[in-house]
Amino acid sequence: MEISEHIQVVDTEGQLLALAAAEAGTGAKVPTCPDWQVRDLLRHTGMVHRWAAAFIAERRTSYRLGGELPELDGDALVEWFREGHAALVATLKATPPDVDCWAFLPAPSPLAFWARRQANETTVHRVDAESARGGSPSPMDVAFAVDGIEELLFGFHARERSRVRSDAPAVLRVRTTDPGEERTWTVRLSDEPPVTEHGTTAPADCEVSGSAARLYLALWNRLPFPQVTGDRALAALWRERSPIVMG
Incomplete structure (x- = not known):
């Protein structure tokens, strides 16, 4: 953008x-x-x-x-x-x-x-x-939601201070499902900061998917993940350890 x-x-x-x-x-x-x-x-x-x-x-x-x-x-x-x-x-x-x-x-x-x-x-x-x-939330543009997901994955959670760590190596897939605008990210988890790559670059242990807007809010812990397949413990790990420390 x-x-x-x-x-x-x-x-x-x-x-x-x-x-x-x-x-x-x-x-x-x-x-x-x-x-x-x-x-x-x-x-x-x-x-x-x-x-x-x-x-x-x-x-x-x-x-x-x-x-x-x-x-x-x-x-x-x-x-x-x-x-x-x-x-x-x-x-x-x-x-x-x-x-x-x-x-x-x-x-x-x-x-x-x-x-x-x-x-x-x-x-x-x-x-x-x-x-x-209360009431209906304002809509969110798909392109903005995708851009915001990238700020979170490639920005905040590429830093040393990210607490999203896994004792055993694992792969989390993030996938948007908006018709004609599907996007995919592969997030490699370990005892180091997460490493995110564009696309499907490795088999996933867990996938979280849904519209870009819903995924954006779920990754910011404002909504539950729309859909989770595979090892749900990885989705739970994200929710537990992903709160952001600014600066």
Whole structure:
């Protein structure tokens, strides 16, 4: 996906998140994140938006912690979130493609990294907000879901800090089933970080499959895997050990 497409996702998904949070109320429970209420979701995502925008706008070239979470609540907290989200979108749109700043996953450029990362950050938490509100979730584009799966498999879980490890070598297949847009990844598990390859490069011990959107959310532990065949313990291992540590 192009940088401009990721920025559009950040813009749209943030607006949907704010709308769902306002409709749910800041005291509502978040079923997809059982330890959170909507106020926790807004404070976290609003802080991350400001944290990301600061790296870009201030050309920060080394890691810094995020800011403090606000004590705001109710309508004031929703408005605080909207302000930070709008500032992030404006910063992404105004930044030249050759900007030099810190990033923590491979990408064609720091701006490409931050646009993609915040598109996924905002989408996952939009899903959280809509789970608190209830009702039908907003749709997700197949191409974006595939791109997000790749960020997770080739980015986050290629890092040393990934906890998705197996005492015995095993192969997990991830397969999307959207008509005409099927994609397959082979994830080799061991006592080292997972190694992901495009396509069917080895026999699988377990396969998880479904639409790209459903698989995206399942890999982020927001939904159960749509379909599991083979050794279900590997699917359970993913759910147990895949929570992400940022930075």
